[in-house]
Amino acid sequence: MAAPIVSISNLVKAYAGGFTALDGIDLSIQRGEILALLGPNGAGKTTLISTICGIATPSSGAIRVGGYDVVEDFRDARRMIGLVPQELTLEPFEKVRDTVRFSRGLFGKPRDDAYLDQVLKDLSLWDKRDNKIVTLSGGMKRRVLIAKALSHEPDVLFLDEPTAGVDVELRRDMWRVVEALKAKGTTIILTTHYIEEAEAIADRIAVINKGQIMLVEETAALMDRMGRKEAVIDLAAPLSAIPEALHNYDLSLAGDGCQLIYGYDTSAERTGIRRLLNDLEAAGITMRDLSTRQSSLEEVFVKLVHAEDAA
Amino acid sequence: MNLTATLVIFRYEMKRFFRTILQSLVSPIISTSLYFVVFGAAIGARMEEIEGTSYGAFIVPGLIMLTVLTQSISNASFGIYFPKFIGTIYEILSAPVSSLEIVIGYVGAAAVKALMIGLIILATSFLFVPLSIAHPVWMLAFLVMTCICFAMFGFIIGILAKNFEQLQLVPLLVVTPLVFLGGSFYSISMLPPVWQTISLFNPVVYLVSGFRWSFFGVADVPIGLSLLAIAAFTALAFGTIWWIFKTGYRIRD
Known part of the structure; x- marks a missing residue:
């Protein structure tokens, strides 16, 4: 070099x-x-x-x-x-x-x-x-x-x-x-x-x-390495809370309950999206649309600095 | 040695001088002319000769010294303070320029400006009073040495000053009184003995006296002492500047 x-x-x-x-x-x-x-x-x-x-x-x-x-x-x-x-x-x-x-x-x-x-x-x-x-x-x-x-x-x-x-x-x-x-x-x-x-x-x-x-x-x-990907699932009907059956997933509600945000690790062997979609169907939740997005460097940066501050 | 940089700083400072030509040149000439009118013509006409010289001619060296001292200081102090104030000093500090090259650029320009003003005032004085110069080479040497020495003091003030008020403080409160009380308009031999002794503690007395000697061949203090005084002031100013750049005091973080 x-x-x-x-x-x-x-x-x-x-x-x-x-x-x-x-x-x-x-x-x-x-x-x-x-x-x-x-x-x-x-x-x-x-x-x-x-x-x-x-x-x-x-x-x-x-x-x-x-x-x-x-x-x-x-x-x-x-x-x-x-x-x-x-x-x-x-x-x-x-x-x-x-x-x-x-x-x-x-x-x-x-x-x-x-x-x-x-x-x-x-x-x-x-x-x-x-x-x-x-x-x-x-x-x-x-x-x-x-x-x-x-x-x-x-x-x-x-x-x-x-x-x-x-x-x-x-x-x-x-x-x-x-x-x-x-x-x-x-x-x-x-x-x-x-x-x-x-x-x-x-x-x-x-x-x-x-x-x-x-x-x-x-x-x-x-x-x-540090970027987190998110799947944004648009729902046909709003949810007031995340159903008990989906508690094993890294989920959060957004958009007044009309969106489920699923965070997953891009470096993991499996993303778990397919399994989540199956479980959603089993729970009777209808999906309208699905999109994914990468977390920005800004989020990576905030994560790093906060981790340092907490240490 | 980065002579190009020194020359660039020098030219830049001279350009600023010519950009404000009215303020730089005309103003000291007018004020000096007024001194001649008031002290030379109005009052001087009623005064006896001092050591064989008419009062109007006697005050010429003092008047030149008064202007040269204040101009050297104010030009040099403003020259270095202004880039500090507006932040452009970063460029000088990050350039491949040594402290000596920076000082030569700024102090050299301030000294040349003051020298030009001093010579113009000298030329103006020929219009008002009959004047002859006994030792022209010494006169020029004294003038140049004084310009350089006090431009260095001005440079120090410019570095140490934290605001424009401080920039004016030393010239107004220290230099002007010292010049007025340093025999610019009189011979200290005209003072009572006590005040003569006190005057000897005023460093400007030695400058004015030496400079006046180069005009008329008479001095309040021996010429050797005057030369020694200028050398001592120059050494003091140079030492202080050296220390400032060595430690970075008020100039480099």
Whole structure:
């Protein structure tokens, strides 16, 4: 297996007041993948990104980007990183093109208008290139932040809540941008509150809670392992309670008694649906329709975090 | 060394200066001209010469120093405070730029701005008073050293300030009184002996005195002491900045 492009070992970030934001993080990120970092508010997502990018100093542990230590070889490590922060932090009176040029220069890259023009075009900012940032909408400002982060051609791009406060259309647009970057070989680490976003675009998902990584797994495998499937049975007549004969099943009533929800494990040998339908018939309950649905990553995430909190 | 980054920061700061050219340049020139009218023409005409120099000409070094000190501090403090305030500092902190390169960019720009204003005020003063400069090279050296030194102090204030009020506090409550009481408009030899002694504890006295010496060849304190004072202030400011970046105090989490 190729060496990871980002390698974090036993990372601790503790503050003077005693609060430990990151508590022994170990994480490896492979070149070219999209990793979604999920976690509740205050879990340590932004602190982790800030520490990798050099905005915060690690208390202990090691972070290597492209093989370079982010403290000792900070120049080489940071040259590989692009960061899109959570807040829309932009100098309001700068023009779009100027602020992107500024970012490229900060990373020590010589001026390359052809490349920057292409970045602006890719992000649908070309028409706004001479506009002052103060005149742009929130979505456009988000794009400018991405353009700035891409201005020095980074290998690793950190997107901290890239679609926060962005409408659905723009969010999907942003996903396309992320997919295009991945196609070019850029490694992307994104934090998000929109779990459907992680489910839709991430190759792997890392869940962080209370400063610790709870799991890192491929999105599809995680869904298979922890995802629960449900069969929704529409009834011809509503039920007031689940009949005694069906108490052995994982059933619940929904839709004012007009629906029976049956939960089953996709990894089990048998789903039990056929047997349930037979028992329904035997109990004199008439079925109108049957559909199945997969539990979302959101439910998986809530389950994980709650299990941790309960422990 | 990432010289491109230093240059980019420098240019960015200079651009902000020219974007607010009225506020940056015209305002100090007008206020200095008013000083010449009031102190030089109206009051100065009724005053005796000081150490062989007309009062109008005598106050020129002090006036330049007054503006240069306040401009160095305010330009540098605002330059670093503003990105902290709006959050764009993240970009500087996450870039492959060393602390020294950041300081050279911000402090260099603030010092150049203050130097430009100082030289423009000097040029303006030729319109109001007959003036000759005894040691032009030393005059320029004093001016440059003062600009750099106080731009560093401004940079420190900008990093330490938690709000705009604090940003104004030191220039208003400390620097301006020290400059006014530091012999900008008089020779400290004109003061009673007790106040002469007290004045020697005012660091600005050494700057104004040295700068005035470069104009007229006369000084309140020996020129060597003035040079030593500037070197000491510069070392103090540099040491403080070094410590701030080493510990990340108020700049890096």
